[in-house]
Amino acid sequence: MSSASTPLDAAPLNALVDVISSALKDIVTEYSKIGSTVPTLDETRLGPFDNTEQYNLRLNRAVQIVEGACAQLCATVARPSHYLTNKAYCFYECSCLEVAFSARISDILLDKPNGMHVSELSKASGVEVGKLGRVLRLLATQHCYREVEPDVFANNRLSMKLLSNDPIGNFIGHITDECMKGGSHLWTALSDPEWGTSYEVENTAFKKAMGLSIFNWYNEDPRGKSVHERFNQGMIGLGEFNGRGLLAKAYPWETLPEDTVLCDVGGGNGHASLIVLKSFPHVKAIIQDQEHVVSTGKALWSRECPGALEKDRVAFVPIDFFRDTPVRDCDIYYARHVLHDWPDAECVKILANIRKAMKPSSRVLIHEYIYQNVSPTRTQAYTLDKAPEPLLPNFGAGRFKVYTQDINMMALMNAKERSPEMFIELGEQVGLKFVKFHNSGETGLVEFALA
Ligand SMILES: C[S@@+](CC[C@H](N)C(=O)[O-])C[C@H]1O[C@@H](n2cnc3c(N)ncnc32)[C@H](O)[C@@H]1O
Numbered sequence: 001m002s003s004a005s006t007p008l009d010a011a012p013l014n015a016l017v018d019v020i021s022s023a024l025k026d027i028v029t030e031y032s033k034i035g036s037t038v039p040t041l042d043e044t045r046l047g048p049f050d051n052t053e054q055y056n057l058r059l060n061r062a063v064q065i066v067e068g069a070c071a072q073l074c075a076t077v078a079r080p081s082h083y084l085t086n087k088a089y090c091f092y093e094c095s096c097l098e099v100a101f102s103a104r105i106s107d108i109l110l111d112k113p114n115g116m117h118v119s120e121l122s123k124a125s126g127v128e129v130g131k132l133g134r135v136l137r138l139l140a141t142q143h144c145y146r147e148v149e150p151d152v153f154a155n156n157r158l159s160m161k162l163l164s165n166d167p168i169g170n171f172i173g174h175i176t177d178e179c180m181k182g183g184s185h186l187w188t189a190l191s192d193p194e195w196g197t198s199y200e201v202e203n204t205a206f207k208k209a210m211g212l213s214i215f216n217w218y219n220e221d222p223r224g225k226s227v228h229e230r231f232n233q234g235m236i237g238l239g240e241f242n243g244r245g246l247l248a249k250a251y252p253w254e255t256l257p258e259d260t261v262l263c264d265v266g267g268g269n270g271h272a273s274l275i276v277l278k279s280f281p282h283v284k285a286i287i288q289d290q291e292h293v294v295s296t297g298k299a300l301w302s303r304e305c306p307g308a309l310e311k312d313r314v315a316f317v318p319i320d321f322f323r324d325t326p327v328r329d330c331d332i333y334y335a336r337h338v339l340h341d342w343p344d345a346e347c348v349k350i351l352a353n354i355r356k357a358m359k360p361s362s363r364v365l366i367h368e369y370i371y372q373n374v375s376p377t378r379t380q381a382y383t384l385d386k387a388p389e390p391l392l393p394n395f396g397a398g399r400f401k402v403y404t405q406d407i408n409m410m411a412l413m414n415a416k417e418r419s420p421e422m423f424i425e426l427g428e429q430v431g432l433k434f435v436k437f438h439n440s441g442e443t444g445l446v447e448f449a450l451a
Contacts, residue, residue, distance in 0.1 A: 012076070012390050013073065013076060013077070015389070015390045016069045016072055016073045016076075016391070017073070019069045019388050019390070019391060020065070020066055020069045020070060020073075022388075023062040023063075023066045023069070024062075024066060026058065026059075026061075026062035027059060027066070030049070030056065030058060030059040030062070031048070034048055036048045039157060040157075041143055041146075041156050041157050041158065042146060042156050042157070043156070043157045044113070044155050044156060044157065044160050046157075046160075047157065050157070051245070052239070052240050052241075052243055052244045052245035052246070053245040053275065053278075054245065055243050055246060056246070056249060057246060057249060057250070057439070057440070057441060060243055060441045061385065061441070063398070064395045064398030064399055064441070064442070065388065065391065065395065065398060066398070067395075067397050067398040068387055068391050068392065068395045068397050068399070069391050069398075071396055071397030071398075072390075072391060072392065072396050072397070091180065091183075091184075092138065093138065093139070093142055094180050095176065095180075096135045096136075096138045096139050097139065097144070097162070097172050097176050098172075098176035098177060098180070099127065099132075099135045100135065100136070100139060100144075100145075100159070100162055101162045101164070101172055101173045101176070103126070103127050103132070104125065104164050105121060105125060105132075105136065105145075105153075105159075105162070106155055106159045106162040106164075106169070107164050108121060108124045108125060109121070109145075109153065109154060109159070110155065110163070112154065112155075113154065114148065114152075114154065115148045115149070115152045115153050115154030116152065116153065116154075117152050118132055118133040118153060119151075121136075121153065136153045140153065143156070143158055144156070144158040144159050145158075145159045166237070167233050167236035167237030167239075168237040168240055168241060169237070170230045170231075170233035170234040170236075170237055171233075171234035171235075171237030171241065172237075173230050173234065174230055174231055174234040175234075175408075178206070178210075178214065178217065178412075179408050179411070179412065181206070181209045182204065182205045182206030182209055182210070182408075182411040182412050183205065183407070183411050184205075184209060185205040185206070185208040185209040185411075186205045186407070186410070186411050188205065188208045188209075189203070189205035189208045189411075190205075192208070195208070199343040199414045201214070201215070201413050201414055201415075204410075204411060204413060205410070205411040206411055206412045206413075214412045214413060232268075232269075232293075232296065235268055236269075236271055238337065239271055239272055239336075241401075242369070242401070242441065242442060242443055243440070243441050243443070244271065244272055245275055246440045246441055246443075247272055247275050247276060247336075247367070247440065248276055248278075248279040248280070249440075250438050250439065250440035250444075250445055251365065251438055251445055253279070253280045253283060254280065256282065256283065257282070258282045259284060260282060260284070260331045260332065261283075261284050261285070261286065261331050261332070262276060262283055262284065262285045262286070262331065262332045262334055263285075263286045263288060263326050263327055263332065263333050263334065263357075264285055264287045264288065264334050264335075264336075265288050265319070265321055265333055265334065265335045265338060265354060266289055266335055266336075266338035267287040267289055267294075267334070267336070268287075268289055268293055268297075269287070269289075269293065269294070269296045269299075269300045269301075270285060270287035270294075270297045270300070270301065270316070271300060272334070272336050273285040273287060273314070273334070274300070274301065274304055274305050274308075277305060277308050277313060277314065278304075278305055281313075284312075284313045284314065285313065285314045285315075286314075286315045286316075286317055286326075286327050286330065287314065287315070287316045287317070288316075288318070288319040288321070288326050288327065289318070289319065290318065290319075291318035294316040294317070294318055295316070295318075297314075298316065301314055321338075321349075321350045321353055321354075322346070322349050322350065322353070324353065325353050325354075325356045325357045326353065326357045327357065328357045328359075329358075329359045329362070330357065330358075330362060331362060332362070332364075332365055333354045333357070333358065333362060333364045333365070335350070335354070335364075335365070335366055335367065336367035336368070337367070337368060338350065339351075339366060339368060339418070339423070339426070340369065340405075340415060340416065340417050341409070341413060341415050342413075343414060343415055343416075344426060347426050348429050348430060351426060351429075351430045351432065352430040355430050355432060355450070358450055360450060362449070362450070363447055363448065363449055364432060364447070364449075365445045365447055365448075366423050366427075366445065366448070367440075367443060367444075367445050368418065368423070368443060368444070368446075369401070369405055369417045369443050370384065370402065370417075370419065370420060370439075370442065370443060370444040371403075371406060371416075371417045371418055371419045371422075372393070372394040372399075372402075372419065373394065373419075374392055374393070374394055374396075375393075376393050382436065383437070383439075384420070384437070384439070384444075395442075399442040401442060402417060402442050403417075420437050420444065423446040427446075427448045431450065432448040432449070432450065432451060433448060433449050433450065433451040434446070434447075434448060435447040435448060435449050
């Protein structure tokens with residue numbers, strides 16, 4: 001059929017298909033540049049780009065376009081009742097992921113390429129055979145695990161991420177346990193006459209669900225250390241899934257002078273700085289976080305970047321960023337996924353303390369998810385990466401994580417994700433001047449200097 005005779009109402013659908021096929025070409029090109037093909041789902045080995053350090057911004061963008069356009073296409077062609085009911089039911093997928101991770105199904109299936117019968121899996125995991133089979137079938141229907149023969153399940157490229165020692169598995173454990181419990185009480189909190197308008201961590205959906213604020217819950221949950229450990233591992237997973245490796249590519253580190261000092265404020269064990277130091281030996285890092293958190297850093301660095309420890313290129317200095325000033329006169333003050341934990345008033349305290357430590361040439365880099373309106377955004381002092389039309393300009397489902405993470409912050413801590421304008425406004429409140437915005441997939445770096 002010639003394009004002239006294409007019915008008018010098919011045009012937007014065809015445009016979405018065109019966007020998908022063009023992005024797919026880009027994906028295939030990225031793989032072919034390294035002499036590879038796109039790995040199948042059936043693989044159990046990591047694909048060449050599955051590890052964040054190999055990932056790049058072009059591939060990331062193309063994948064998000066495919067995700068966004070496929071979802072937009074499905075939302076358009078499906079009956080609304082069908083589409084929305086599927087969406088409403090998807091929390092059961094989370095429940096099944098929690099079962100699979102907690103029962104260590106992927107660990108049990110490790111090195112069993114032909115899979116295991118569900119009765120064997122049941123014996124090894126302790127989950128009742130009939131129920132376990134149904135859980136795994138739901139997941140296999142969503143491409144996580146394969147049902148290789150009736151009732152015989154095997155790992156695949158997705159289920160390998162649910163291994164108990166994988167940071168992504170731990171992040172999924174965290175999301176499908178405490179986050180899902182909080183999320184299930186969002187309306188209860190929002191419709192509460194007092195809590196609905198509050199931005200206090202004591203008035204959250206999570207507390208409605210669990211009777212404790214998230215911080216107290218971590219201290220009082222009877223599983224104790226294992227929940228803490230899962231959270232800490234999960235934070236590494238958070239970095240992994242939002243492309244921690246892109247940090248080395250999103251900022252011009254190579255242009256900075258020898259012995260540039262990067263202060264990673266609220267840096268956890270320093271796993272984000274580690275990516276920078278691995279690629280740029282002229283950069284040094286000071287990791288600052290609460291004492292019990294930074295104290296875990298040495299173990300990670302001696303495993304992943306021992307040279308930096310040996311050459312004193314990394315130091316760990318405890319801080320309470322609400323009370324203390326970070327180490328003074330550093331060249332870069334970097335804070336990743338720190339401000340999103342806090343309401344504006346607390347963010348201003350953290351930024352004001354950073355500002356006190358700065359010398360005239362210091363820069364601040366706030367690294368966070370970048371919240372965008374769904375309607376086309378107005379002209380700004382920076383350029384946000386927009387998806388090709390007719391995709392939603394914020395990439396729709398391709399960057400859905402930004403919006404789920406925003407609601408997660410609301411449900412757990414009454415905190416939020418922010419747009420670049422919101423960060424710029426916070427900076428201005430403490431005398432920081434916006435310099436530049438650096439796109440990094442669904443995250444971005446907002447750069448400030450002293451005003
Ligand atoms: C969401 S995590 C982000 C960690 C790290 N920047 C990353 O990207 O993985 C927030 C960090 O803030 C730290 N934090 C919370 N309150 C703090 C405080 N009062 N002083 C210093 N660090 C704090 C936590 O320990 C945690 O490591």
